[in-house]
Amino acid sequence: MNQWAIIWAEHDNFIAGLLATLELFIIAAVCGLLIGTLLCYFTEYQKRVLNNVIVGFVNLMRAIPFLILAYLLYYGLPELGISLDAWTAGLVALIIYHGAYFFEILRSQRRVFSNGYIEAAVVQGFSRYTIFRRIVLPNIFSSALPLLGNQLIICLKDTAFLSIITVQEITAAANSVQATYFIPFNAFIVAIALYWAISIVLELLVKRLSVYSAKRGMSHV
DSSP: OOHHHHHHHTHHHHHHHHHHHHHHHHHHHHHHHHHHHHHHHHGGGOOHHHHHHHHHHHHHHHHSOHHHHHHIIIIIGGGGTOOOOHHHHHHHHHHHHHHHHHHHHHHHHHHTSOHHHHHHHHHTTOOHHHHIIIIIHHHHHHHHHHHHHHHHHHHHHHGGGGGGGTOOSHHHHHHHHHHHHSOHHHHHHHHHHHHHHHHHHHHHHHHHHHHHHHHTTOOOO
């Protein structure tokens, strides 16, 4: 049988891997952005102890490889009496790891955001929450979009590591096909094409959001 015919015959395997990858990525991206936003909100009030804890957590995530974190959650936690299946461990690792990076990106944009807008809002009697939600967050998100887009693509690529802890995503599907039929080139070309296609969609989405935010004037620094 032709090698590409074999790939086509195994298309259900790749589709299942693609859907698993998308599910992991979308949930991790949404939850990670939420965590990053919440951490940014908590650090807005300059509580020293809380800030030190958050910064320490972020520095820890930046210091360790993602795969080590996934290994720790999947293989290490059972020794503490906490057992997670491979999919859950992988998802939690993605959320924690990239949530820290999303926070760092937002915090870097918050540092260069003009306090003049905040001072004006305080004079108008806005609450801290309203100031953050309606003034700070829209502007720092707008200016951070290119960096957030890059981090989203990194998050997508990190899903490939989860095949090592037996999560059945795109890379695992390609590896299964190549191991069964000994056609690594074809199998991994398909995997590359799928990751590339998702990345292109992400880039287009970020560009659309950037244009939209520029039209709305949400780019003040």
